[in-house]
Amino acid sequence: MQPQQSSRLISRLIVPLLGGASALYKRKARAGPTAPSPPSPAQASASQFSAEDILGSHIRNVAGDYTEIAVRNVFPAWQMPSATAVNRVTLPPRRQFVGREDLLARLEERLKSADGANVICLTGTAGVGKSALALEAAYRFGALFPDGCYWVDLRGNDWVEALRGLLSALGVPHTEELGQDALALAEIARGRLADKRTLLILDNAENVVRRHRQHVLALCPSVPAKTIITSRIIIDTDDLRVDALSDSDALKLLEAKGISIADQYDDALRLVRRLGNLALAIAIMARRMRIIQPTQSCADSLRELDKSATPIDALRLPFSNTPDDSLAATFALSYELLDEPLRTAFHALSLCAPSGASVQGIARMCDITEPVACDMLRALAMLSLAEFNGRHAQLHPLLRDWAHTLPFERDALITRHAAYFGLEIGNRYQQALNSEQDPLPALTQIDAELANVQLAQERALSFNFPAPELAVEITDCLALYWRQRHLPPQQRLQWINRACRLAEQTQQRNHLANLLQAAGDAQTFCDQHDAALQSYQQALDLFTALDDRLGQANTLKAIGDVQAFRKEHEPALQSYQQALDGFMAIGDRLGQANTLKAIGDVQAFRKENEPALQSYQQALDGFTAIGDRQGQANTLKAIGDVQTFCDQHDAALRSYTQALGLFIATGDRMGQANSLKAIGDLSASRDQHDAALDSYARALDLFTAIGDRLGQANTLKAIGDVHAFRKESNAAMQAYDRALELFSAAGSSLGQAGVLKAIGDVRAFQDQLDAARQAYQRALELFTVADSKLGQANTLRALGDIAALHHDHNESEAALSWYQRALELSNKIGDRLGQANTLKVIGDAYAQRGESDAALHSYEQALELYIATNSQLGQAHTLHAIGDVQAACGQEAQALKLYEQALTLFTLAGSTLGQANAYASLGRISGKRAHFDKAIRLYASIHDLYSLARCKFYYALSVLDQDSDIARELLMDAKSLWTQINFEEGRAAVDDLLSQLAIG
DSSP states (O other): OOHHHHHHHHHHHHHHHHOTHHHHHTGGGGGSOOOOOOOOSSOOOTTOBOHHHHHTOOOOTTHHHHHHHHHHHHSOGGGSOOOOOOOOBOOOOOOOOOOOHHHHHHHHHHHHOSSSOSEEEEEOSTTSSHHHHHHHHHHHHGGGOTTOEEEEEOTTOOHHHHHHHHHHHTTOSOGGGGOSOHHHHHHHHHHHHTTSOOEEEEESOHHHHHHOHHHHHHHSOOTTOEEEEEESSOOOTTOEEOOOOOHHHHHHHHHHTTOOOTTOHHHHHHHHHHTTTOHHHHHHHHHHHHHSSSOOOHHHHHHHHHHSSSGGGGSBOTTOOSTTTBHHHHHHHHHTTBOHHHHHHHHHHHTSOTTOEEHHHHHHHHTOOHHHHHHHHHHHHHTTSSEEOSSEEEOOHHHHHHHTTSOOOOHHHHHHHIIIIIIIITTHHHHHHHTTOOSHHHHHHHHHTHHHHHHHHHHHTSTTOSOHHHHHHHHHHHHHHHHHTTOOHHHHHHHHHHHHHHHHHHTOHHHHHHHHHHHHHHHHHTTOHHHHHHHHHHHHHHHHHTTOHHHHHHHHHHHHHHHHHTTOHHHHHHHHHHHHHHHHHHTOHHHHHHHHHHHHHHHHHTTOHHHHHHHHHHHHHHHHHTTOHHHHHHHHHHHHHHHHHTTOHHHHHHHHHHHHHHHHHTTOHHHHHHHHHHHHHHHHHTTOHHHHHHHHHHHHHHHHHTTOHHHHHHHHHHHHHHHHHTTOHHHHHHHHHHHHHHHHHTTOHHHHHHHHHHHHHHHHHTTOHHHHHHHHHHHHHHHHHTTOHHHHHHHHHHHHHHHHTSOSHHHHHHHHHHHHHHHHHHHHTTOHHHHHHHHHHHHHHHHHHTOHHHHHHHHHHHHHHHHHTTOHHHHHHHHHHHHHHHHHTTOHHHHHHHHHHHHHHHHHHTOHHHHHHHHHHHHHHHOOHHHHHHHHHHHHHTTOHHHHHHHHHHHHHHHTTTOHHHHHHHHHHHHHHHHHTTOHHHHHHHHHHHHHHHHO
């Protein structure tokens, strides 16, 4: 039989046996002959593969048995060439190897098994360490194969030459005379290995498996022999997957490669993680580090990676571009196998967030159907170029970085990424609100793709994004979502401002109006209320010009919210009324209900309880009419709060109970728990302690069921409060202890310390100062066990603060002792800012005792540290404190200079409160009204009512002799402000002074 005939016969016998995924994938062709595919503009080379090629080529270990029967019928044993002496061990030299003990154990089990499959496949991404694992297994378990271990490196892609090398090692003479028929050569080698306890290792077999899969099967000997195949391409579902190293194994490998980590553990850990724990990347980096003498540190290596255009640039040896010496060359071996559509899918995935993307996202980016995208991602996974679970795919971080270095037209993919994740996904929340649907499902969908949604937002606003109109649309539709998800307002504002500029350039006036309103929302969160009102007014003007009545109403509502926050209640109510009229004119019932609820909130704050209840009732009717049960529940809760304030406890209980029923109907267990907690609070306020404990117990059960440990802890605290009120100290402490246990179970030392602080506060309020100190001591112990010296220092300062509250000498000494211990800990850990802060409060303690010299000495030490740490704010506060001491000593001229220096630093640091304090102190010493006026304006701008009242009080004192009418007016203002915040001590001081004025 001629070799070509033999080859065709073996192909007919073997290929039908491959079955599996290939038969499933091509099932559609069984209906009839398949028409040839039209040629693509750029034909793939013979060495490239499509998704169909890859998915249709699984190798099943069971096929080896059928192959053995078929091939033996073609090549009888008597036709085998005679052998000479055999070299049974052809392994490369043993290499350094660490870790992988779990995989080695599984390899040992399979190699020892007499009944299992005779072929073991190791698969994984390029550079992960498949070859190293196979070689280590051969050396560790080689004794299981007394007839020899044979290593065949298939990286060169010359299958015939590799087979001849194996035959030579097996003792077959004159292999060059055996011809070019690879299948025949494979069978000869198989015959030589038959019935022998040998281990055959086929390394880097991915290309040969793709081109000559039946040849590979023909070569693999049957039991008792075993074959290990290493491949980036998944060959069978029973493959052993080789993943990136664990942190500990990665560090061991770095040490094995000659890099000491004893004195640089943290930097070494950061380095291996930066390299994605990829074995080859760690090995190359270690070799690079050792080129430099002395050996380059891990910190310097990290800086080198950061300075490189991509980490791939730093992961190759000088003047070398082989797969062993260059990560890029290693990755390229897999990438070169891809045809153009697969390369597009690969690059699409690389352009997604590091966490990867869904099948639907890749389909949209590549403009293909989801089934096709699923096949492509599966094919990339089979080539170990991606991880894919059937729904979601992602790349190894270094592979993703490498993809960004390749030449590829990315604009279309980037635009489609932004359009899908930013616009299609991101707009679902706004659409749900517009259609008065439950927005929760939409929020959940966006949250699931959050990383890509945020990437789409950031990319759309980059200066090289090719579609500015799309960028504006994306920012507009996502603005409300970012607000809902509490993205930092400064970040939101930055994005919105950029989009506003683009909208002006592209003349997208509708979007510009929406974005200006969103800018106002963000500025409100940043307490930039004047700027917010300006943005809202610009939006309102645009909405008016566009005759967008919904936009006008929404903006007027937002303006009212700012005015209400600033306690400008009359203007707020006017804005709300205009918004309400607008919502009513266009029939927006949700807008009407929300505005009525806001009107009720203002009225409730003003203690206008009856009008508030009327507004809430109208809002409740609106929410009920549109079926917004969440709105109903929230409004009923607000109604209950007003009724509680009015001592309408029965009515309040009914409102809370109705809210609870709505939360139950919607399945909102958190709402149920919070409602029960409110009912418990109401019962406790009515001295119905048993009913309160019952409600708290039900709330606690719900918080426990949903895993809200914070809710559990807060409820247990409320339970403890009831017991404490009833003088049931033991029961109270049991509740507090359970709350403490919850934080302990979560492993949160900070949480435990927080609960202990609450216990201390309760004991201190009850004048049980020893118990309060004990709670803080226990918190200190927890910080000590956790070896948190910073936490210890903070707790010691807290203990000092408690002692400093008492104005007697002994307690003052105790406070100084606590502060000194805190200072020692801060010194020990090199926390210079902590040292400065502690020295500052030590100075405060000395100043309180009237020990001016000691206070100034501590302040000067603190000032030096603040200067060393470049803390302008710390310097300013310390200079201000020194000025206070100088003023108390009668050195007013020196105090004024210090206040001026502090003012300059507060201004540089951007501290409005600090500036206001400095102006107030300057006014108090100099008596200049201009200083007081500036301080008053600054306090008002940040709505610091306490400090504003105090400033007006001192202002009154300074003008008392010159103008008693102005003094009386200032005092009345101060009293009003202190009344708003319930500061009784301040009100009493004002009353005393007013009484003196009346007598005078």
